[in-house]
Amino acid sequence: MKKTHFWKTLLLIVLSAIVVVGCSSKESSSEKKPGTKSGDKEMVIAVNENFISMDPHNTGDTNSNSVQSAMLEGLLGFDAEGKIIPKLAEEYSVSDNALEYTFKLRKGVKFHDGEDFNAEAVKANFERIMKDDSLRLNSRGFNLITKIDVINDYEMKITIKEPYAGMLTRFVSAKILSPKLLAEGNDKIAKNPVGTGPFKFVEWVQGDHLTVERFDGYWNKADRVKKITYKPVPENGSRVAMLKTGEAQVIYPLPSQNIKELESNSDVKVEKIPSTIARYVSINTMKKPFNDPRVRQALNYAVDKDAFISVVNAGFGLPLDSIIPSKTLHYVKQEEYQQNIEKAKQLLKEAGYANGFKTEIWGNTNSDTMKGMQFIQQQLKAIGVDVNIKSMEEGTLSDEIYGAQKPEDTKLQMWYVSWSAYPSDTTNATKPLFYGGSFPPEGANTAYYKNDKVDKWMDEVNKTADEAKQDEIYSNIQSTIYKDAPWIFLGVDEILTGKRTNVEGVNITPDGGIDVTNANLK
Template identity: 25%
Template sequence: MKIECSTLPMGLLAAVLALGPMTQVFAKTPSDQLIVGMSMVNLFSIDPANAPGLDASGVNANLYDTLIKRDQGNPEKHLPQLAERWDISEDGRQVTFHLRQDVKFHSGNPLTAEDVAWSLYRVMKLNFGLATTWKAYGYSVDNIQSLIRATDTHTLVVDLPHTLDPLLLVDSLAISPSAVVVDRKTVLAHEKNGDLGAAWLVTNEAGSGPFVLTKWSANDSLLLSRFDGYWGGAAKLKRVVVRHMTESQSLRLMLERGDLDLAYGMAAPDIRAIDGSPKIQVQSLPRGTMYYVAMSMKQPEFAKPQVREAVRNLIDYQGLDEQVMPYYGKLNQQPMQLGLQARLPDPGYHMDVAKAKKLLAEAGYPEGFNTTIRTLSEPPFIDIAARLQATLAEGGIKASIVTGTGNQVYGAMRARNFEIIVARGAERYPHPYFSLRTFAYNPNNSDDAGLPNFQGWRASFFSPPLNSLIDEAGVTRDSAQRISLYHQAQKLYDQQVGPILMISQMTDTVVSAADVKGFSGDDAEATRYLGVYKQR
């Protein structure tokens, strides 16, 4: 039976789109709708105060706005968004933002500077992982309302708690998932027991972006509808429908027969098979996030530097890069993104089983030991974990693989309750300070410090000398001196055998139908569908 989707009522259309990938629906997708296939297993919240994942960022970029945005790939150039302009004081301790006066939330409420200030206060008050970004600058729930405040309806004044390069703060306001502006009145109308609307915002939104969240069924489907009152002009598409799909072959099949317009997360063999087809477009998007293997230094084995170095010598970096990571990532062994002036060359880690066995014997484990590897069950995570399991066994480390949802896997790491994890994360945009702060910085190693956005804290890695180098780089204005500090920090992390071992920098390959136009992926998975359309 042939079903013409463009003539279906919306309710029936949603039902058709929610059908499994093997359903025989041979219909061309509607010209005013974008049908997207991707895994939603790691999409468990879209609350901007508690949604650090890449998938949530991709959704929220279409529901919310930030004060400013970063020019693609340039960490020192920013463009207006909600703020038309901004001024930095001569002493660098104050930034004043002047907001647009024509912005309305989806509710119809006007967006004000008070909404901006309250959105950041809410992040600090709820104190989820994303609050770490602002804590690192010296903000706290006690001082943020006096330091970040509306002086009138469309003017926001931001004072820095201590000496810092103000461009770092400006950059965070452009790129942090927690920097989006929420509708204060709408959120508070859904507050329960003083939670600042946290329960409601897990599956609802209160934004001003180009799309409105119409429906979200976890691990099933998500529907975004055009917001015709958007201040930046209405989107060209009427709807964006996201379908939860984890099977790469199903994504490929549905793209080829015209049931999908765009797919994320396809496996390399399937991409390779259709790359070059005149009906398909393949776009490779470099990301700042890293695939890594992390060890918890709370575990007695991994607290020993010899064991961490042994693991470092039991990873087949080159094999992973050549056989697992094409279309997923590019070899990178530094805790810093590729292409940055401050980045040192890769240290050249490689498989050396004999050296690893010697190190394990020196550490008191001549026969190795048992451990676990946590990871997601989807590629390339599970493939990296399987390769790691095999190469660790060559050195005598017997590891079992434990898979779970994104919330389970990353939740265990945020709770500092893991042994080894294969994961992906870190600062999305290229910036040496943020890279090192994410992977190597840990100002307080206590369990109750609550600093899960620092991967170093998650892994219980604590190095005061390294902290000092990163802190100094954050306030140094001289470019040559700053680069020297970044070099010293990378060398020290290598010498101390940091427990988070980078293996690849993410490349996100997006496959779409040839008639999808205007799609330009953002390098932080904050891609907007505002200008996307179909040329038919």
């Protein structure tokens, strides 16, 4: 998503993965060819879900974000540890009262369409977000901006109306688009992004592939592959087969059940890293019987979290023992919901559901999601809760959940899903998910959870720069929400990736993004 890595220069022998792109074509397998030029190399990356939008100011899924980060950049970025670093801004500073952000911009940068990158371009992007409350980033800090001062072509100052602890991370998320593209409207932006990144957009065939091409005018010179084709492949076995044959050079995520098989393959390398990806079932707290916290707690006591890690993740991961993963700043471990069937049944009886009830769980069509939903279905059956599984293609699912509608009108009951944020970004790990003002489509609070104390704390924590105070407030937030149980708290992933051994410069970030800034084939 937002990181830059520097790698060794190209070796004499390279792999050429010839990708024939089109609705009816298939990628041919990669094979080593002596003398292949650097400029001819192409890469295929197979992922588990479709992409939803290429609009960086209105994106809610990690796969779309990953592809965008190949083409688009923000003023700031993240390094491999999730720390904020300069990107399109060479320098930045924050005033003592945390209300003014000053940026000195990188000179000589061009957009893919030839337009100059400068302070006016940044201003146009930020004003777009500020003026359109349908964009996700509007409610994530940009609605606090009161003034944008262009000091000169390469220096600017942003003023916000009140301190906001997560504002720097918003300058990472707000990728800068060409002003010429902005003038063409939202539909064009969502399907044909134009930025300043190391790769430029080529084409997007919905459900089949999205292709980007190396931008030779990129400000940070390095040897990179000529093209990258991203292919959504929801079925685990198909992704693994593509990696083994060389039809894909990278697959993410790598299905945990295939690790031993792939580790014994000399043409493949398996990588494992800790993550900030939380797995959970979002429970619509506005719908009966889920409006009773005893019912939600019962669902948590019914599910064996260790078995979830073992069965669904093949043992790779840890139980989710707070509302945020343990790698996230301000994390505080909670008293975990250990499986206790009798306690779960007693809670249901107290809530008036001694004989259980029927409900529905939604999820996308990828193999791991189906396995997870089937696990939940089996676990809840033990306490008399009859769960019907409804799987949908990712775009359809997103429309159903985030389509503009009143909370009381949504059909959503339970959603098997995940959320990730950078380790340093506790705001993004909590506020979009649990704040009373973050109901869809404004945010990702798909539990429709609202607690006045939590809302007050979240407002307060984002206005203080005192780390000790932040620790105290986030501790209160975590303990309160965990007891209220708006989710079935499941697990935290260990990220598993499969790569061909000749792949360099492709890195998976802690939040599950794919960084291809220096993608290469040796």
